[in-house]
Amino acid sequence: MARSFPGYFSKAPARGRKRFRSPCRVITSSGKTVTLQFYMLKGNxxxxxxxxSELALLLAGMGSRTITLPQSADHFEISRLLTSQHPKLATSSGGWLLYKALGGSGQRKLSVIPPETEGYNGHFLKTVTGGVKNTIYIVPLQDELxxxxxxxxxxxxxxxxxxxCRVCGSCMPLQVLAAHVKSCVEHPSSGDDFDLHGGSSPEVTIVAESIPPESTPGTSNTMRPNLAACPVCLIEYPLDYLQVHASSCGDSVEETPSRMQDASKSTEDEIENLDDVIQAIADAVTTDGKTFDITVSRQNxxxxxxxxxxxxxxxxxxxxVIFLGDAGIDTGALRKExxxxxxxxxxxxxxxxGTHGRRPNYSxxxxxxxxxxxxxxxxAASLAQGGPAPNVLMPWCYKFLCTGSLDLGHLDKSDVGDDQYxxxxxxxxxxxxxxxQVLTEEILNCGYxxxxxxxxKGEIIRLMQTSSYLCAKQNSVREAQTRNRWR
Incomplete structure (x- = not known):
């Protein structure tokens, strides 16, 4: 064989240009990635x-996240990336699956994304989402987060x-801040920090001042708040309300010295009973020729x-008001009806x-x-234009509409809307x-x-009252309060 094929069996050094040895082929993972939209749900x-409910999920640290993962990622790598973006997923020990939503708009039905033999992988998720067009929902199977x-x-x-936040100074994400500014009722530390007229709620205008009630013979003077006179109108207000009043006092009209001197006297003389209050509200209705036209059916x-x-x-x-099918002209009777x-x-x-009146639904x-x-x-329109008064509200709801703040010190069990609480x-x-000590678990579930x-005991009771169904309705009352004021 050596004689027949001398080139293969010759031990002589190779002639000509020396060739480089081809490097060993190293198998590496693909560098391609895929960006997917994941949405964490609270339960099965x-x-x-x-x-x-999307806002509630966002405030709880769930909701939507955009995650970039390698197409070669296996189930373990995908689980690690999801847990890093949704820490609450790590506390779920009952397993989870991925779902996708069917077509349409609004609330849609979810269909499960069945995992492969070795679980989910990046290439598989890219395929089932239709080229990264659909949102993938993370659904815990046995846990309620x-x-x-x-x-x-x-x-x-x-x-x-x-x-x-300009009011309380708390730093928070923009998504959370959007909901926080609607419920933040703390007063600013100084008048320069926050402008009530040009702040976060341009639609809300302070158009009427609620005058603190004078003490009656049966009321203890020790329960009255500290009073101070407004430097503009010289009327006494509680210290915690004086700053809000002073920021708007005298803005609507040009105050003259004589007008300011007679302010306190005119208030005491004019507002003597409920009829005077109703008349003051009725006088605030704009009569510039424009009308607020409503056309409705009596059946709906x-x-x-x-x-x-x-x-x-x-x-x-x-x-x-115009009723469909009715040829009558509104001279006041149709409006009142x-x-x-x-x-x-x-x-x-x-x-x-409720026990002592009605409270807003939690919706x-x-x-x-x-x-x-x-x-x-x-x-407000009903009070100002001859309609009936909403005289069915619970006391805390009425006080919140009048003052804009919740008096946490005078809450009792009748103000709580949940029988469990x-x-x-x-x-x-x-x-x-x-x-x-037997009630420890139930007390901790209330947030204490x-x-x-x-x-x-007193501290526990106060927290349970404020964290109960009553405070869940506070935003509803505040939303009604923003339009329940008249200039």
Missing amino acids: TDRTPTAS DTSPLPPDANEFQKMPKAS MLGLVQWQRQKKASPTNQLK FLTGMVAGIEERFFEK LSDLDKGHFRTVGEIM TDLLSKVEAATDTTI TGLISLEK
Whole structure:
């Protein structure tokens, strides 16, 4: 063989140019990536979240996240990336699956994305999402995740852009800030920090001042707040309200020295009873020739959409009502009939019965659609234009509409709208050193994180009252309050 093939068996050094050895082929993973939209849900469901529940999921650290993952990523790598973006997923020990939504709009039905033999991988997810066009929903199978709002400095919000609230100075993500500014009721530390007229709510204008009630012979003077005189109108107000009043006092008209001197006297002389209050509200109705026209049917009177769509006039104008199929001209009787039916329908539709009156329904859908704002406008129009008064509200709801703040120190069990909380409050009030420890788990579920003992009973009761169903309705009342004021 050596003689026949000398070139293969010759040990002589190779002649000519020396060739480089070809390098060993190293198998590397593909560098291609895919960017997908993941949406974390709170529990096992077959429907996409509603628009009203998306904000609650966002505040709880869930909701939508955009994640970039390698196409070669396996199930373990995908799980690690999802957990890094949704830390609450790590607390779920009952497993999870990925779902996708069917076509259409609004709340849609979810269909499961079946995993392959070795679980999910990047290339498979890119294929089933139709070229990164669909959102992938993460659905816990056996756990119901907590949806209580997280603090602004939580890990879930670290990568989100943030801004500070002008009222309380808290720094929080922009998505959270949008909801926070609607409920923040703390007063600014100085008049330069926050402008009530040019701030975050341009539609809200302070058009009437609520005068603190004078003490009666049966009222203890020790319960009255500290009073101070306004430097503009010289009327005494509580110290915690004086700054709000002073920021708007004298803005609407040019004050003269004689006008300021007579301000306190005229207020005491004119506002003596409820009839004077109603007359003052009626005088505030704009009479510039424009009318707020409403055309409705007597069979379907409770419709808020037409009221909300009015652009040429505002509810401060004279209300003019036309009933379909009725040739009558509104000289006041039709307006009163319309307002009577609207107020009665509002009480049944948007307020639920309580022990001492009605409280607003807990409906995020109505809140998002601005229905409670419209309810406030209708209530104010009814008071100002001869309609009935909404005299069915609970005391805390009425005080909140008048003052704009919730008096947490005077809440009791009757103000709590949840029977579960009411029963728990009764148990805590009657608890002893031994029985209060039995209620530890239920108290912790209410959000209390302090020491549970008999000495802390008052603190526990106050927190349970403020974190109960009452505070969930506070935004609804505030939305009604923004339109329940008249210039």
